[in-house]
Amino acid sequence: MSIPGRNINPTISVDCVIFGFSTNQLKVLLIERSFTDRSGIESKDYKLPGDFISINEDLDLAASRTLEEMTGLRDIFLCQFAVFGKPDRISNPVDMEWLLETTGLEIQRVVTAAYYSLINIGETNTDFAIKNSASWIDVKQIPKLAFDHADIIEQGLIRLQLSLRSEPIGFEMLPEKFTIRDLQILYEAILDCTLDNRNFRKKILKSSYLVQLDEKQTGVAHKPAHYYRFDRYIYEKHKKESLGFNF
C-alpha cells in the first residue's frame, strides 16, 4: 500500500469542454496559449479553459467558477464526464515550461476532472474570455492543443452525443425561441449525421416539453416556421416518460 503525504500528491484541476452552436456548427471554447519553443521562437497553440482547484473547493463548483469566469454565465448545464490521470499527461517540455511560468511552481503531476457544458453563445458576455483571447472553434477543425486536451475534447464529444440521445440537452445551446429546423440542424451537428426532417419532426414533437408558440418566423424566403420553446418544468414532471430517441 502506498503512503500518502501532502508533499507527494498530484495537483488537481478542472478542465471544461464548453460546447456552443453557431453558424450551423458545433463549437468548443478554446484559449490561446503563447509560449517560447526550444528554438526560442514565440509560438501559439490552444488549451481548454480550466483551473487548479483550491484546497477547500468542491470540484463541481470549481468547474462552475471556471465556466462563469470564461463566459459570464451562471446556472449552466455542466456535467463531469471523466478524470484524466495519466502520470505522463504533462511530459511535453513546452507544457512543463508553460506551467512553471504561469504558476511559478514546479508541478510534478496534474490530475484533472473534465466537465462538459452547453451554452448559448449568443448570451455569452464577458471580459475574461476576451482578455484571455478565447475563441469558438469548430469541433471539426480543432488545432493543435496543449497537454492531452485533444483527448479530453474527444471524450467530451462522445459523451455529449450519448447524452443527447437520452436527455433533452440540445436546448441549452439554442436561444429561448427556436424552430424545429434549428433543433434538427443542432442535432445533426452534434451527432455528425443527417436526419430526415419529416421523421425528426415526428419524433421530437412527441415530447410534451416542446411548446409551440404563437409567433412565427418572418422575412424568410419560404413558409415561415412556428417557434417553439423548451419547457423545463414539464420536462421535470414527465422525466420518466421521456427516455430518449434512437436517431
Next chain:
Amino acid sequence: MSIPGRNINPTISVDCVIFGFSTNQLKVLLIERSFTDRSGIESKDYKLPGDFISINEDLDLAASRTLEEMTGLRDIFLCQFAVFGKPDRISNPVDMEWLLETTGLEIQRVVTAAYYSLINIGETNTDFAIKNSASWIDVKQIPKLAFDHADIIEQGLIRLQLSLRSEPIGFEMLPEKFTIRDLQILYEAILDCTLDNRNFRKKILKSSYLVQLDEKQTGVAHKPAHYYRFDRYIYEKHKKESLGFNF
C-alpha cells in the same frame, strides 16, 4: 485564479465498486472497518476497497492494483465512472480518526476516482480479501458505510445498469459456461426488474457472440438447458453491429 502548491493539494485515491453475482443476487465487495466511537466503544462498519495512489501511479492502474490485491484477479473489466470531490467528503469524526490511525498522516481532503468492475465470484481467490475481512454484500442490503461510499455504490450501480443495456458485460460475472436462464436472472438482478423468458431468449440469442455448447445441464428437475459461452473474439469483430438492447 487559485495558486496550486504541493502542500495544499488534496490526496487522491481510487475506490472500487466490485460487483459479483451469487445465489441470484447482485453483490458488492465490502471491507469491514473497525473503529472506536466517541463513547469509546469498539464498533464496525463497511467501506469500499480502495487505496491512495502514489505520485507516479496511473489512476487506472491503481484501480487494477486494488482489484487484484482484493480478489487476486487480473485483466478484469474495470470502468472509471466518476470522481467524488466534495471538500467535506471526510468530515465525520470517525472517518477522520480512522484515516489518521491507518495512514499516520493528517489528511485534509481526499478526492477519489471511482471505478466499477465485474467479476466472477467463483474465481476469486486471495488471502488479502480474507485478511481484510472482505465480504460480498447484496446490493439491496447495503449496511452503513464509511465516508460517502453509499453514494459511490449508488452511482456505480446506475452506471452498471446503463452499460448493461448497451454492452455485453454481464458475462464477466458468470462462469465460462452458463445457461440462458442464468443470464436472464443476472440481468434481472442488475436491472432490478423481471423479464419475460421467451422474449429475453429471443433478443439475447440474436447476438452472434453467444455460442451454444454441446453440453447440457445434468441433474436438474426439468428439461436440461444448453450451456452457452461468451465469445469475446466474435464480439470484438462485430462490435458495431451490436448496439444494445431495450429491455
Next chain:
DNA sequence: TTAGTTAGCGTATTTTTGACGTTAACTTTG
C-alpha cells in the same frame, strides 16, 4: 404415474422506425 419445473419453440398484436410523397406559404428573380 403424476405433478412440478424450466427449456425452447412459436404466434399474434402493437409500436417504432425509416423511406418518401405532397401541399402550403413565403421570398427572390427574370
Next chain:
DNA sequence: CAAAGTTAACGTCAAAAATACGCTAACTAA
C-alpha cells in the same frame, strides 16, 4: 406578375422491433 426556389408541416406505407402469451419437450421428485 409569373415562375422558381425554399422550407414547413402534414401524411402514407412497409419493414422491423417490442410485447404479450400459448404450447410442447424433457427432466426430477414424490
